[in-house]
Amino acid sequence: MIKKLRKKFIAIAMISVIVVLTLIMGTVNIANYISINERSERTLEILEENNGEFPFDEFHRKEKRVEDKSLSAETPFETRYFTVTMLKDGTVSTINTGRIFAVSSNTAKEYAETLFNSNKTKGFIEHYKYILINNDSGYMYIFVDCERELSTFRSFLFASIGISFVGILLVFILVVIFSRIAVRPVAESYEKQKRFITDASHEIKTPLAIIDANTEVIEMINGENEWSESIRNQIKRLNALTEKMVFLSRMDEESYVMVMEEFSFSEAVSDTVEPFVTLANSKNKTLTTDIEENLTIKANEQSIRQLVSILLDNAVKYTNEGGNIEVRLFAKGKTKTLTVYNTVEEIQKGKLDFLFERFYRLDSSRNSETGGSGIGLSVAKAIAQSNNGRLTAYSTDGKSICFTFTV
16 A cells, blocks of 8 residues: 555656646747747748848838847848749749858749649748738749757757756656655554554454353353344454454555456356345345356455455445345456446435445444444455456436446
Protein backbone atom coordinates (compact mmCIF):
# COMPACT_ATOMS: atom_id res chain seq x y z
CA MET A 1 0.00 0.00 0.00
CA ILE A 2 2.82 2.42 0.86
CA LYS A 3 4.45 1.65 -2.49
CA LYS A 4 1.19 2.46 -4.27
CA LEU A 5 0.81 5.67 -2.26
CA ARG A 6 4.36 6.71 -3.14
CA LYS A 7 3.78 5.95 -6.82
CA LYS A 8 0.60 8.04 -6.79
CA PHE A 9 2.46 10.89 -5.08
CA ILE A 10 5.20 10.78 -7.74
CA ALA A 11 2.65 10.52 -10.57
CA ILE A 12 0.60 13.49 -9.32
CA ALA A 13 3.72 15.62 -8.78
CA MET A 14 5.13 14.81 -12.23
CA ILE A 15 1.82 15.34 -14.02
CA SER A 16 1.50 18.73 -12.30
CA VAL A 17 5.04 19.75 -13.32
CA ILE A 18 4.55 18.56 -16.91
CA VAL A 19 1.21 20.39 -17.24
CA VAL A 20 2.63 23.64 -15.82
CA LEU A 21 5.79 23.51 -17.95
CA THR A 22 3.77 22.68 -21.06
CA LEU A 23 1.46 25.62 -20.46
CA ILE A 24 4.34 28.04 -19.81
CA MET A 25 6.53 26.93 -22.71
CA GLY A 26 3.55 26.55 -25.02
CA THR A 27 2.32 30.05 -24.21
CA VAL A 28 5.79 31.58 -24.68
CA ASN A 29 6.36 29.83 -28.03
CA ILE A 30 2.88 30.61 -29.33
CA ALA A 31 3.29 34.26 -28.33
CA ASN A 32 6.69 34.28 -30.06
CA TYR A 33 5.21 32.85 -33.27
CA ILE A 34 2.29 35.28 -33.19
CA SER A 35 4.74 38.18 -32.79
CA ILE A 36 6.77 36.99 -35.81
CA ASN A 37 3.61 36.55 -37.85
CA GLU A 38 2.22 39.98 -36.93
CA ARG A 39 5.52 41.70 -37.72
CA SER A 40 5.77 40.04 -41.14
CA GLU A 41 2.13 40.85 -41.89
CA ARG A 42 2.69 44.50 -40.97
CA THR A 43 5.71 44.59 -43.25
CA LEU A 44 3.63 43.14 -46.10
CA GLU A 45 0.92 45.73 -45.47
CA ILE A 46 3.43 48.56 -45.82
CA LEU A 47 4.81 47.04 -49.03
CA GLU A 48 1.27 46.57 -50.33
CA GLU A 49 0.36 50.18 -49.55
CA ASN A 50 3.46 51.37 -51.43
CA ASN A 51 3.23 49.08 -54.45
CA GLY A 52 5.99 46.71 -53.38
CA GLU A 53 8.48 49.30 -52.14
CA PHE A 54 9.45 50.69 -48.74
CA PRO A 55 8.79 54.43 -48.16
CA PHE A 56 12.28 55.14 -46.84
CA ASP A 57 11.57 58.78 -46.05
CA GLU A 58 8.62 57.97 -43.84
CA PHE A 59 10.67 55.55 -41.74
CA HIS A 60 13.04 58.34 -40.80
CA ARG A 61 10.18 60.30 -39.27
CA LYS A 62 10.09 59.79 -35.50
CA GLU A 63 6.29 60.09 -35.25
CA LYS A 64 5.90 57.25 -37.76
CA ARG A 65 8.08 54.89 -35.70
CA VAL A 66 6.22 55.81 -32.51
CA GLU A 67 2.92 55.07 -34.23
CA ASP A 68 4.04 51.62 -35.39
CA LYS A 69 6.11 50.13 -32.57
CA SER A 70 6.57 46.78 -34.37
CA LEU A 71 8.85 48.47 -36.90
CA SER A 72 11.97 50.65 -36.62
CA ALA A 73 14.00 53.01 -38.76
CA GLU A 74 16.21 50.05 -39.72
CA THR A 75 13.30 47.91 -40.94
CA PRO A 76 13.63 48.87 -44.62
CA PHE A 77 17.31 47.95 -44.56
CA GLU A 78 16.85 44.73 -42.56
CA THR A 79 13.89 43.36 -44.54
CA ARG A 80 14.65 41.03 -47.42
CA TYR A 81 11.84 40.87 -49.94
CA PHE A 82 11.08 40.48 -53.64
CA THR A 83 8.09 41.01 -55.92
CA VAL A 84 6.68 39.34 -59.03
CA THR A 85 4.17 41.12 -61.29
CA MET A 86 1.88 39.04 -63.51
CA LEU A 87 -0.66 39.74 -66.21
CA LYS A 88 -4.27 38.62 -65.89
CA ASP A 89 -3.50 35.40 -67.80
CA GLY A 90 -0.71 34.48 -65.38
CA THR A 91 2.20 35.55 -67.55
CA VAL A 92 5.08 37.01 -65.52
CA SER A 93 5.81 40.54 -66.60
CA THR A 94 8.20 41.94 -63.98
CA ILE A 95 10.48 40.40 -61.34
CA ASN A 96 12.19 42.54 -58.71
CA THR A 97 14.80 40.70 -56.61
CA GLY A 98 16.96 43.71 -55.88
CA ARG A 99 16.27 43.56 -52.13
CA ILE A 100 17.25 39.91 -51.68
CA PHE A 101 20.33 37.95 -52.67
CA ALA A 102 19.22 34.35 -51.93
CA VAL A 103 16.44 34.25 -54.55
CA SER A 104 17.09 34.26 -58.30
CA SER A 105 14.64 35.53 -60.89
CA ASN A 106 13.84 31.98 -61.99
CA THR A 107 13.08 30.90 -58.43
CA ALA A 108 10.88 33.96 -57.88
CA LYS A 109 9.02 33.17 -61.11
CA GLU A 110 8.46 29.53 -60.01
CA TYR A 111 7.05 30.68 -56.66
CA ALA A 112 4.64 33.09 -58.32
CA GLU A 113 3.44 30.57 -60.91
CA THR A 114 2.92 27.92 -58.22
CA LEU A 115 0.80 30.30 -56.14
CA PHE A 116 -1.11 31.54 -59.20
CA ASN A 117 -2.09 27.96 -60.09
CA SER A 118 -3.13 27.21 -56.48
CA ASN A 119 -5.32 30.37 -56.25
CA LYS A 120 -3.85 31.24 -52.85
CA THR A 121 -3.73 34.91 -51.88
CA LYS A 122 -1.66 34.87 -48.67
CA GLY A 123 0.37 32.56 -46.46
CA PHE A 124 3.78 30.90 -46.47
CA ILE A 125 5.71 29.27 -49.26
CA GLU A 126 8.77 27.68 -47.69
CA HIS A 127 10.07 30.43 -45.35
CA TYR A 128 8.68 33.32 -47.40
CA LYS A 129 5.47 35.01 -46.32
CA TYR A 130 3.53 36.37 -49.28
CA ILE A 131 0.47 38.37 -50.22
CA LEU A 132 -1.34 38.83 -53.56
CA ILE A 133 -2.30 42.33 -54.76
CA ASN A 134 -4.88 42.89 -57.53
CA ASN A 135 -4.52 45.90 -59.79
CA ASP A 136 -5.92 47.02 -63.12
CA SER A 137 -3.14 45.50 -65.21
CA GLY A 138 -2.85 42.18 -63.35
CA TYR A 139 -1.42 40.81 -60.09
CA MET A 140 1.55 41.42 -57.88
CA TYR A 141 2.98 38.86 -55.46
CA ILE A 142 5.02 40.32 -52.60
CA PHE A 143 7.32 37.94 -50.72
CA VAL A 144 9.02 38.72 -47.39
CA ASP A 145 11.88 36.51 -46.18
CA CYS A 146 11.13 35.23 -42.63
CA GLU A 147 13.95 32.67 -42.51
CA ARG A 148 15.91 34.49 -39.78
CA GLU A 149 12.85 34.93 -37.55
CA LEU A 150 11.61 31.39 -38.12
CA SER A 151 15.09 30.00 -37.48
CA THR A 152 15.22 31.91 -34.19
CA PHE A 153 11.73 30.66 -33.34
CA ARG A 154 12.68 27.03 -34.06
CA SER A 155 15.90 27.33 -32.07
CA PHE A 156 14.01 28.72 -29.09
CA LEU A 157 11.32 26.05 -29.48
CA PHE A 158 13.81 23.16 -29.48
CA ALA A 159 15.81 24.78 -26.67
CA SER A 160 12.67 25.17 -24.54
CA ILE A 161 11.69 21.55 -25.20
CA GLY A 162 15.18 20.36 -24.28
CA ILE A 163 15.33 22.51 -21.13
CA SER A 164 11.83 21.37 -20.15
CA PHE A 165 12.80 17.73 -20.62
CA VAL A 166 15.94 18.15 -18.50
CA GLY A 167 13.91 20.05 -15.90
CA ILE A 168 11.27 17.32 -15.77
CA LEU A 169 13.99 14.68 -15.40
CA LEU A 170 15.63 16.58 -12.53
CA VAL A 171 12.27 17.16 -10.82
CA PHE A 172 11.49 13.45 -11.22
CA ILE A 173 14.76 12.49 -9.53
CA LEU A 174 14.11 14.95 -6.68
CA VAL A 175 10.49 13.82 -6.26
CA VAL A 176 11.57 10.16 -6.14
CA ILE A 177 14.15 11.01 -3.47
CA PHE A 178 11.93 13.25 -1.36
CA SER A 179 8.76 11.15 -1.80
CA ARG A 180 10.30 8.58 0.52
CA ILE A 181 10.64 11.28 3.18
CA ALA A 182 7.14 12.61 2.47
CA VAL A 183 5.40 9.25 2.93
CA ARG A 184 7.55 8.14 5.86
CA PRO A 185 5.11 9.41 8.53
CA VAL A 186 2.25 7.69 6.72
CA ALA A 187 4.28 4.48 6.43
CA GLU A 188 5.13 4.54 10.14
CA SER A 189 1.50 5.23 11.09
CA TYR A 190 0.33 2.47 8.77
CA GLU A 191 2.82 -0.03 10.22
CA LYS A 192 1.64 0.82 13.74
CA GLN A 193 -1.96 0.36 12.61
CA LYS A 194 -1.17 -3.06 11.11
CA ARG A 195 0.63 -4.15 14.26
CA PHE A 196 -2.26 -2.94 16.37
CA ILE A 197 -4.80 -4.87 14.24
CA THR A 198 -2.74 -8.05 14.36
CA ASP A 199 -1.99 -7.79 18.10
CA ALA A 200 -5.54 -6.79 18.98
CA SER A 201 -6.97 -9.65 16.92
CA HIS A 202 -4.81 -12.18 18.74
CA GLU A 203 -5.64 -10.61 22.11
CA ILE A 204 -9.36 -10.71 21.35
CA LYS A 205 -9.29 -14.36 20.30
CA THR A 206 -8.17 -15.56 23.73
CA PRO A 207 -11.05 -14.06 25.77
CA LEU A 208 -13.49 -15.08 23.03
CA ALA A 209 -12.30 -18.67 23.32
CA ILE A 210 -12.72 -18.51 27.11
CA ILE A 211 -16.24 -16.99 26.78
CA ASP A 212 -17.15 -19.68 24.28
CA ALA A 213 -15.88 -22.44 26.61
CA ASN A 214 -17.69 -20.95 29.60
CA THR A 215 -20.90 -20.67 27.60
CA GLU A 216 -20.59 -24.32 26.63
CA VAL A 217 -20.20 -25.28 30.33
CA ILE A 218 -23.23 -23.18 31.27
CA GLU A 219 -25.27 -24.87 28.55
CA MET A 220 -24.20 -28.29 29.80
CA ILE A 221 -25.37 -27.39 33.33
CA ASN A 222 -28.49 -25.31 32.62
CA GLY A 223 -29.25 -26.26 29.04
CA GLU A 224 -29.38 -24.03 25.95
CA ASN A 225 -31.44 -20.84 26.06
CA GLU A 226 -31.84 -17.62 24.09
CA TRP A 227 -29.13 -15.88 26.12
CA SER A 228 -26.48 -18.54 25.53
CA GLU A 229 -27.44 -18.66 21.86
CA SER A 230 -27.05 -14.87 21.64
CA ILE A 231 -23.61 -15.09 23.26
CA ARG A 232 -22.51 -17.74 20.75
CA ASN A 233 -23.78 -15.61 17.83
CA GLN A 234 -21.83 -12.59 19.05
CA ILE A 235 -18.72 -14.74 19.53
CA LYS A 236 -19.03 -15.95 15.93
CA ARG A 237 -19.52 -12.40 14.75
CA LEU A 238 -16.44 -11.13 16.61
CA ASN A 239 -14.34 -14.05 15.39
CA ALA A 240 -15.39 -13.36 11.80
CA LEU A 241 -14.61 -9.65 12.24
CA THR A 242 -11.12 -10.27 13.64
CA GLU A 243 -10.36 -12.75 10.84
CA LYS A 244 -11.42 -10.22 8.22
CA MET A 245 -9.34 -7.49 9.83
CA VAL A 246 -6.26 -9.72 9.89
CA PHE A 247 -6.97 -10.75 6.29
CA LEU A 248 -7.17 -7.10 5.18
CA SER A 249 -3.97 -6.31 7.04
CA ARG A 250 -2.19 -9.15 5.23
CA MET A 251 -3.61 -8.11 1.86
CA ASP A 252 -2.20 -4.62 2.36
CA GLU A 253 1.30 -5.98 2.93
CA GLU A 254 3.53 -5.44 -0.10
CA SER A 255 5.25 -8.77 0.50
CA TYR A 256 1.95 -10.67 0.42
CA VAL A 257 1.71 -12.72 -2.77
CA MET A 258 -1.26 -14.84 -3.82
CA VAL A 259 -0.76 -18.12 -5.65
CA MET A 260 -2.33 -17.71 -9.10
CA GLU A 261 -3.50 -20.69 -11.11
CA GLU A 262 -5.95 -21.41 -13.90
CA PHE A 263 -9.34 -22.69 -12.71
CA SER A 264 -12.99 -22.79 -13.79
CA PHE A 265 -14.57 -19.48 -12.90
CA SER A 266 -17.97 -20.84 -13.92
CA GLU A 267 -17.76 -23.75 -11.48
CA ALA A 268 -16.47 -21.54 -8.66
CA VAL A 269 -19.40 -19.16 -9.04
CA SER A 270 -21.98 -21.94 -9.42
CA ASP A 271 -20.73 -23.78 -6.31
CA THR A 272 -20.70 -20.58 -4.24
CA VAL A 273 -24.17 -19.46 -5.36
CA GLU A 274 -25.92 -22.76 -4.60
CA PRO A 275 -26.31 -22.45 -0.79
CA PHE A 276 -27.43 -18.81 -1.11
CA VAL A 277 -30.44 -19.80 -3.26
CA THR A 278 -32.00 -21.64 -0.32
CA LEU A 279 -31.01 -18.85 2.09
CA ALA A 280 -32.64 -16.21 -0.15
CA ASN A 281 -35.85 -18.25 -0.48
CA SER A 282 -36.05 -18.63 3.31
CA LYS A 283 -36.02 -14.83 3.58
CA ASN A 284 -38.72 -14.36 0.91
CA LYS A 285 -36.20 -13.17 -1.68
CA THR A 286 -35.65 -14.54 -5.19
CA LEU A 287 -32.15 -15.41 -6.45
CA THR A 288 -31.70 -16.19 -10.15
CA THR A 289 -28.50 -17.00 -12.05
CA ASP A 290 -27.22 -16.70 -15.60
CA ILE A 291 -23.76 -18.28 -15.60
CA GLU A 292 -21.90 -18.86 -18.85
CA GLU A 293 -20.22 -22.25 -18.84
CA ASN A 294 -16.56 -23.16 -19.31
CA LEU A 295 -15.13 -19.78 -18.38
CA THR A 296 -11.66 -19.97 -16.86
CA ILE A 297 -9.41 -17.35 -15.27
CA LYS A 298 -5.93 -17.26 -13.78
CA ALA A 299 -6.32 -16.10 -10.19
CA ASN A 300 -6.38 -17.35 -6.61
CA GLU A 301 -9.40 -19.68 -6.56
CA GLN A 302 -9.98 -19.62 -2.79
CA SER A 303 -10.02 -15.82 -2.62
CA ILE A 304 -12.28 -15.54 -5.70
CA ARG A 305 -14.78 -17.90 -4.07
CA GLN A 306 -14.59 -15.73 -0.95
CA LEU A 307 -15.26 -12.61 -3.03
CA VAL A 308 -18.36 -14.17 -4.64
CA SER A 309 -19.56 -15.32 -1.22
CA ILE A 310 -19.16 -11.80 0.23
CA LEU A 311 -21.12 -10.23 -2.63
CA LEU A 312 -23.93 -12.78 -2.33
CA ASP A 313 -24.04 -12.49 1.46
CA ASN A 314 -24.29 -8.71 1.10
CA ALA A 315 -27.06 -9.06 -1.50
CA VAL A 316 -29.14 -11.42 0.66
CA LYS A 317 -28.76 -9.15 3.71
CA TYR A 318 -29.73 -5.89 2.05
CA THR A 319 -32.28 -6.95 -0.56
CA ASN A 320 -35.72 -5.64 0.34
CA GLU A 321 -38.51 -8.02 1.40
CA GLY A 322 -39.78 -9.87 -1.67
CA GLY A 323 -36.94 -8.42 -3.76
CA ASN A 324 -34.79 -9.98 -6.47
CA ILE A 325 -31.13 -10.99 -6.66
CA GLU A 326 -29.54 -11.72 -10.04
CA VAL A 327 -26.11 -13.25 -10.59
CA ARG A 328 -24.57 -13.13 -14.08
CA LEU A 329 -21.24 -14.40 -15.34
CA PHE A 330 -20.22 -13.77 -18.94
CA ALA A 331 -17.22 -13.15 -21.14
CA LYS A 332 -16.58 -10.23 -23.47
CA GLY A 333 -13.42 -10.87 -25.41
CA LYS A 334 -10.72 -11.87 -22.93
CA THR A 335 -12.48 -10.12 -20.04
CA LYS A 336 -14.65 -12.13 -17.65
CA THR A 337 -17.39 -10.22 -15.84
CA LEU A 338 -19.38 -11.19 -12.76
CA THR A 339 -22.36 -9.03 -11.78
CA VAL A 340 -24.39 -9.35 -8.58
CA TYR A 341 -27.56 -7.28 -8.81
CA ASN A 342 -30.16 -6.85 -6.10
CA THR A 343 -33.08 -4.57 -5.33
CA VAL A 344 -33.02 -2.38 -2.21
CA GLU A 345 -35.45 -0.08 -0.40
CA GLU A 346 -33.55 3.07 -1.29
CA ILE A 347 -30.01 4.11 -2.19
CA GLN A 348 -28.40 7.05 -3.93
CA LYS A 349 -27.93 6.89 -7.71
CA GLY A 350 -24.59 6.71 -9.51
CA LYS A 351 -21.24 5.33 -8.41
CA LEU A 352 -21.24 3.82 -4.94
CA ASP A 353 -17.53 3.32 -4.29
CA PHE A 354 -18.01 4.54 -0.71
CA LEU A 355 -19.55 1.14 0.06
CA PHE A 356 -16.05 -0.33 -0.07
CA GLU A 357 -14.84 1.86 2.77
CA ARG A 358 -14.02 -0.08 5.91
CA PHE A 359 -16.82 -0.30 8.48
CA TYR A 360 -19.28 1.54 6.23
CA ARG A 361 -22.81 0.12 6.39
CA LEU A 362 -26.00 1.06 4.61
CA ASP A 363 -27.91 0.97 7.90
CA SER A 364 -26.61 4.06 9.68
CA SER A 365 -27.93 2.88 13.06
CA ARG A 366 -25.40 0.02 12.89
CA ASN A 367 -27.74 -2.30 14.66
CA SER A 368 -27.28 -6.03 14.53
CA GLU A 369 -30.37 -6.75 12.48
CA THR A 370 -28.40 -7.70 9.38
CA GLY A 371 -25.49 -9.17 11.31
CA GLY A 372 -22.94 -7.34 9.15
CA SER A 373 -19.81 -5.59 10.33
CA GLY A 374 -19.29 -3.19 7.43
CA ILE A 375 -15.95 -4.71 6.48
CA GLY A 376 -16.97 -7.47 4.07
CA LEU A 377 -17.04 -5.29 0.94
CA SER A 378 -13.62 -3.88 1.86
CA VAL A 379 -12.30 -7.44 1.87
CA ALA A 380 -13.98 -8.07 -1.52
CA LYS A 381 -12.34 -4.95 -2.97
CA ALA A 382 -8.92 -6.01 -1.64
CA ILE A 383 -9.38 -9.50 -3.12
CA ALA A 384 -10.33 -8.04 -6.51
CA GLN A 385 -7.25 -5.82 -6.60
CA SER A 386 -4.93 -8.63 -5.46
CA ASN A 387 -6.21 -10.77 -8.34
CA ASN A 388 -5.58 -7.97 -10.88
CA GLY A 389 -9.31 -7.38 -11.18
CA ARG A 390 -11.68 -4.47 -10.63
CA LEU A 391 -14.75 -4.28 -8.39
CA THR A 392 -17.26 -1.44 -8.72
CA ALA A 393 -20.74 -0.63 -7.42
CA TYR A 394 -23.40 1.36 -9.25
CA SER A 395 -27.08 2.22 -8.98
CA THR A 396 -29.07 3.38 -12.00
CA ASP A 397 -32.44 4.00 -10.37
CA GLY A 398 -31.91 4.40 -6.61
CA LYS A 399 -33.91 1.22 -6.03
CA SER A 400 -31.26 -1.35 -6.94
CA ILE A 401 -27.51 -1.88 -6.80
CA CYS A 402 -25.16 -3.79 -9.07
CA PHE A 403 -21.67 -4.97 -8.09
CA THR A 404 -19.44 -5.67 -11.08
CA PHE A 405 -16.24 -7.69 -10.87
CA THR A 406 -14.09 -7.80 -14.01
CA VAL A 407 -10.90 -9.80 -14.41
